[in-house]
Amino acid sequence: MKLALAGQPNVGKSVIFHRLTGLGVIISNYPGTTVDITRGVTHFRGQRVEIIDLPGTYSLEATSIDQEVAIRVLLEEKPDVIINIVDATNLERNLYLTLQILELGIPAVIALNQMDRARKLGIEINVELLERKLGVPVVPTVATKGIGIGKVAEMALKAVRSERTEFKVRYDSHIEDRISKLTERLKGSRKRPPIPLRTIAVQLLGNNRVIAEKCEDGVVELANQLSNRIQEMHNEPTEVHIARDRYGQAGIISKGVTTEKAVKVPLLERLGEITSQPVIGLLSVFLVLAIIYFAVFILGGLLEGLITTGYQTYVTPTLVNLVSHYGLSGLIESILLEGINTGILSALAIIVPYILTFYLVIGLLEDTGLLARLAFLLDGVMHNIGLHGRAIIPMLLGCGCNVPAILSTRTLGSGKARLLTAVLISLAVPCSAQTAVILGLLG
Amino acid sequence: MSRMSLIDLSESEEGVVEYVAGGRGLTMRLISLGIVPGVKVKVVRRGPVGGPILLKVNTSEVAIGRGMAARIYVTPVRREG
Numbered sequence: 221m222k223l224a225l226a227g228q229p230n231v232g233k234s235v236i237f238h239r240l241t242g243l244g245v246i247i248s249n250y251p252g253t254t255v256d257i258t259r260g261v262t263h264f265r266g267q268r269v270e271i272i273d274l275p276g277t278y279s280l281e282a283t284s285i286d287q288e289v290a291i292r293v294l295l296e297e298k299p300d301v302i303i304n305i306v307d308a309t310n311l312e313r314n315l316y317l318t319l320q321i322l323e324l325g326i327p328a329v330i331a332l333n334q335m336d337r338a339r340k341l342g343i344e345i346n347v348e349l350l351e352r353k354l355g356v357p358v359v360p361t362v363a364t365k366g367i368g369i370g371k372v373a374e375m376a377l378k379a380v381r382s383e384r385t386e387f388k389v390r391y392d393s394h395i396e397d398r399i400s401k402l403t404e405r406l407k408g409s410r411k412r413p414p415i416p417l418r419t420i421a422v423q424l425l426g427n428n429r430v431i432a433e434k435c436e437d438g439v440v441e442l443a444n445q446l447s448n449r450i451q452e453m454h455n456e457p458t459e460v461h462i463a464r465d466r467y468g469q470a471g472i473i474s475k476g477v478t479t480e481k482a483v484k485v486p487l488l489e490r491l492g493e494i495t496s497q498p499v500i501g502l503l504s505v506f507l508v509l510a511i512i513y514f515a516v517f518i519l520g521g522l523l524e525g526l527i528t529t530g531y532q533t534y535v536t537p538t539l540v541n542l543v544s545h546y547g548l549s550g551l552i553e554s555i556l557l558e559g560i561n562t563g564i565l566s567a568l569a570i571i572v573p574y575i576l577t578f579y580l581v582i583g584l585l586e587d588t589g590l591l592a593r594l595a596f597l598l599d600g601v602m603h604n605i606g607l608h609g610r611a612i613i614p615m616l617l618g619c620g621c622n623v624p625a626i627l628s629t630r631t632l633g634s635g636k637a638r639l640l641t642a643v644l645i646s647l648a649v650p651c652s653a654q655t656a657v658i659l660g661l662l663g
Numbered sequence: 664m665s666r667m668s669l670i671d672l673s674e675s676e677e678g679v680v681e682y683v684a685g686g687r688g689l690t691m692r693l694i695s696l697g698i699v700p701g702v703k704v705k706v707v708r709r710g711p712v713g714g715p716i717l718l719k720v721n722t723s724e725v726a727i728g729r730g731m732a733a734r735i736y737v738t739p740v741r742r743e744g
Contacts, residue, residue: 278695283688310723313697343722427687457687463694464701498711596726600714609715 222270223376224294226321227305228314229276232333234258235363236305237273240373257293264373272297278313280320281423281459282430291430294324295413300380302328303372308338308345308360311478315470316463322354322387323419327379330358331372336365342483350477355387388418391465394453398425398446402439411436425450426459501597508590509616516577516620516652523573531565574652578620591616608632611641618649625649669704669735670716677705678737685734696725698735 225240227233241260258273274293275286282288294302304321306314321328332345351358357375361368391399402421406412412420413434423431424443432440447458454461494500539561543553585591591613599609611632618625625645629638650658666681680700683690697720698704707724708717715726 279691281691283691283695310721312721313723316695316697341722456682457690459687460690460694460700463691464699467694467697467699467702497708502711596708596710596715596717598714599710599726599728600712603713609710 221267221301221377221380222272222297222299224272224274224297224299224302225305226274226290226294226302226317227276228278228307228317231276231305231307231314232363233273233276233305236303236331236333236361236369236372237271239363239366239369241271257289265377267377272299277317279317279463280324280428281426281463282428288430291428294326295415295430295434298414299326301376302326303331303376304328305331305333305363308332308335309341309343311343311345312467312471312474315474316467318354319387319389319466319470322356323389323416323422325386325416325419327382328356329372329375329379330354330356331361331363331368332358333361333363335360335368336362340483342481344479344481346477346479350473353473353476386416389422389466389469391422391462394450395422395425395458395462395465398450402443402446405439405442406435409436409439412439422462426462427457498597501593505590505594505597508585512578512581512585515581516574519577520574520652523577524569527573528565528569531568536561536565570653570656574656575621578652582617582620605640605644607637607640607644611637614641615645615649618645618651619655620652622646622649622651625651666736666738668733669706669718669737670729670732672706672737672739674706674709677703677740679703679740681736681738683735685731689731689734693727693731693735696727697721697723698725698727703740704737 225233225237237258237260241262256275260271260273262269262271272293274290277284277287277290280287280291280294282291302321302324304318306318318330330350332347332350335345338345345360347358347360357379359368359372359375361372363369390396399418399421402424403417406417406420411434413431420431420435421443424435424440425447427444427447432443435443450458450461494504539556542548543556548556594616595609595612597609598612602609602611611629614625614628614632617628622645626642629641629645632638632641667678669678669680672678680698680702682700683693683698685693693699698718702720705719706716707719710716710726713729715728716732717724717726719725
């Protein structure tokens with residue numbers, strides 16, 4: 221059985237993926253792209269389940285490379301069921317993707333994630349009502365704590381056998397007319413993707429190039445004509461029109477099932493607001509950076525002392541004993557005692573403590589969302605050197621170790637930005653080991 | 664009320680998105696962030712030194728660059744009192 225995980229970025233999709241698969245995971249690039257597809261295999265109720273983690277996308281319209289990969293995988297790998305992970309704190313925007321997934325006619329289960337955070341923000345969602353409106357099972361989850369994941373898997377297995385619901389998004393009558401015309405034409409066409417005709421028609425009118433390449437040329441031509449006609453009538457691109465209708469429907473559903481009540485905004489959320497103010501924000505960023513550095517040096521220094529003492533009390537004497545026991549001398553003795561002994565000690569004492577502490581601190585920082593604020597605050601400054609504010613994150617990581625920093629540049633938008641950031645990191649950002657040496661030389 | 668560019672809104676002002684002056688790519692990217700004509704957006708913060716603009720769209724915060732913001736036209740919502 222094949223199961224696909226779909227969801228918008230930052231909804232907790234990869235957490236759910238890892239909860240479902242454990243660690244038997246293969247990460248591969250989709251051929252010809254740098255978009256990651258993660259696959260895993262798990263066994264559930266005696267069934268072998270292959271899990272495909274689609275790239276996080278806001279939609280399936282194929283306007284960006286990750287969207288293109290997402291829709292392609294869904295069409296070509298034909299999963300038996302889709303688990304759509306939805307951020308409960310941001311229902312309307314997430315439903316936009318959900319509606320498109322439901323339109324594909326593949327059995328689906330919705331994991332309504334981050335329910336704990338939604339509750340804290342005063343957002344209540346009527347799960348049963350949402351289920352009825354969408355016609356698919358909805359399971360509230362808190363992925364980070366593993367709550368609800370078992371039930372999602374169970375519902376997914378059930379959904380494969382259940383009857384497919386014909387979910388329809390209603391579009392504006394001008395669009396509906398063209399959908400019917402195109403659907404009629406599609407009936408006589410043998411070359412078409414394995415999804416409902418209506419959906420093919422909608423996507424073709426919206427210029428979805430992945431769908432178009434899987435259809436007959438004549439059909440695509442007709443779709444373009446119809447699409448241009450709608451465009452002339454409304455003076456806006458047809459895909460924008462379709463998107464707006466779909467958004468409208470997402471909004472109606474979301475408003476119908478959500479009640480918001482005013483609550484005291486949790487400290488962490490408020491912290492985000494405070495730290496996005498220019499002056500306070502920059503001050504707090506510098507404060508935090510200073511704390512990181514001191515933490516790394518103090519904590520790292522402490523660890524270094526421990527490791528050095530431990531090594532010199534337990535390992536060095538053993539080596540010395542060994543050397544004298546076997547009566548080794550000359551070259552071998554100096555290789556063992558001066559080369560290997562000191563070498564391992566310095567590697568352990570310099571690299572492990574500082575890098576370990578650095579990643580510990582960065583990990584904590586990531587959870588607070590302060591890194592995203594940093595990207596926001598420094599964007600203007602970074603633009604002066606031709607970079608996006610986001611490039612600050614790899615550069616910060618570079619203060620720990622340049623290797624993961626350069627790996628993380630792949631999250632940047634363009635090839636040019638990646639190259640520029642990578643070069644900057646290797647030339648201008650001292651890693652923690654270099655910093656230690658610099659401080660040692662200067663101090 | 665007259666339309667203006669999103670970039671001309673001050674902090675904590677709100678506007679209803681009217682249209683996006685841009686090609687398919689920009690329009691679709693904004694749509695995927697929930698910035699669709701008819702939606703109310705609020706400028707939460709304007710980034711320092713020509714930085715991005717932090718918007719509140721529905722329940723989520725989205726930061727977009729000045730260049731993009733300049734091409735989004737809105738009708739400002741004036742709140743009385």
